[in-house]
Amino acid sequence: MTASPTSRMPVAVIGAGAIGRMHIERTLRHPDVSVAGIADPTPAARKLAESLGLAWYADHRELLEKSDARAAIVATPNHTHADVGIDCISRGLPVLMEKPVADTIENAQRLCDAAKRAGVPVMVGHQRRHNPIIQRARALVNEGVLGRPVSVNGMATWLKPDSYFDLAWRREKGGGPVLINLIHDLDLLRFLVGEIDSVQAMTSSAVRGFEVEDTAAVLLRFANGALGTLTVSDAAVTPWNWDLAAGEAPHYAQVSVDTHFLSGTEGSITLPRLHTWRFDGKRGWHEPLTQSQTMLHRQDPYMEQLRHVRAVAEGREQPLCSGVDGIRTLQAALAVHEAALAQHVVRLHTISNPL
Structure with a gap:
């Protein structure tokens, strides 16, 4: 059944x-979707649902049985993702x-595999793909602005407050910035440059001394021959x-800097400010480079992602980040840990998942 163009499609939030x-918060104010109910066993979640006038369930399966949800958003702990997602798929609900x-x-x-058997789409919440900055950068790459990609460099460095680590899992393996944060940068580079072939990495926990890393340096080789570096801390x-x-x-104070740099045989692109650098005439390091910049309207990628969820659920669009895409990005993130632990090059098709 397809929602009418004027109604909001109900989505279960698990x-x-x-x-x-x-x-x-975003679903409540989105014109295309609404909250069918909240499933989360914690007292804080029940209090939140009551304050918003939304149905609350301790068990997600009860939400799926009793609500009129036409899709589901799963934001539970990582180790529950597969089982919760399969419960949604078994009821025919597309999953973000x-x-x-x-x-x-x-x-x-x-x-x-469950999604493929059921013919139900799975989307993965790498929301940066929905940002107009990344959409424009991808278009520039596809238009040949870079030429052949040569190198990419990215930084994901900031200071998390001490209170962030009050939750024990954030001090333990799997709870560090590689899987929480750098995975977004890996997905961004896959989306713009292509598949990652191999990974080398070093990690450190020297600052805080936790079991989990606080810093990592990563070297990437892409299938097209380009090389990349990423630093996270x-x-x-x-x-x-x-x-x-x-x-x-809006809860981050924006600064006017670039964090990602894409270089190729014909030009270069910086992100997020979308500066491009090229030669207009004669080429060579003694010649002047020409800089240009694309200015875009700002758009909340999470809101665009919700629009996309409905479009996918109604069969009007294909997932921008499919489950298979999510696997490939997860492989790259896990390869960072494996390469750091083993101190050798990890090719993604041989990853053994040390976590």
Whole structure:
């Protein structure tokens, strides 16, 4: 059944932590979708639902049985993603799965296999793909502005407050900036440059001394031959991270810097400010470069992602980040940990998932 163009499509929200609350807030004010109910066993989630006048369920399966949801957003702990997602798929509900798609490659594959058998789409919440900045950058790459990609560089460095680590899982393996934050940058580069072939990495926990890393340096080789570097740290005082630079969320004070640099045989692009550099005539390092900049209207990628959820649920669009896409990005993030632990090059098709 397809929702009428004038009605809002009801969406079940499963998980009401920080990301789940963000989805709830945006869904409540979105013209295309509405909240069918909230499933989360915590007292805080029940209180939130009551304050908003929304139906609350401790068990997501009860929400799926009793609500009129036509799609589901899953923002539960990573290790529950596959099972919760499969419960949604078994009821024919398209799923927007928060990243990472699952905690392991095996569970992610199980989720995607279930979706394929049922003919139900799975989307993964790599919301940067919906940002008009990234959409424009992808268009520039496809138009040949870079030429052949040669190198890419990115930084994801900032300081998380001490209170962030009050939750024990954020101090333990799997709860660090590689899987929480850098996974977005890996997906961004895959989206713009192409598939990642191999990874080398080093990690450090020298600043806080936790079991989990606070810093990582990553070297990438792409299938097209381009090389890339990424640096991530949640223990450094810097402005060089996408969240501060891109202005996607109002709770971050935006700064005017670039964080990602794409270079090719014909030109280069910086993000998020979308500066391009090219030769207009004679080429060579002694010749002057010409700079241009694309100015875009600002748009909330989370709101655009919700529009996309309805379009996918109604069969009007294909997932911009599919479950299979989510697996490939998860492979790259897990390869960072494996490469750092083993201190050798990890090719993605041989990853063993150490977490």
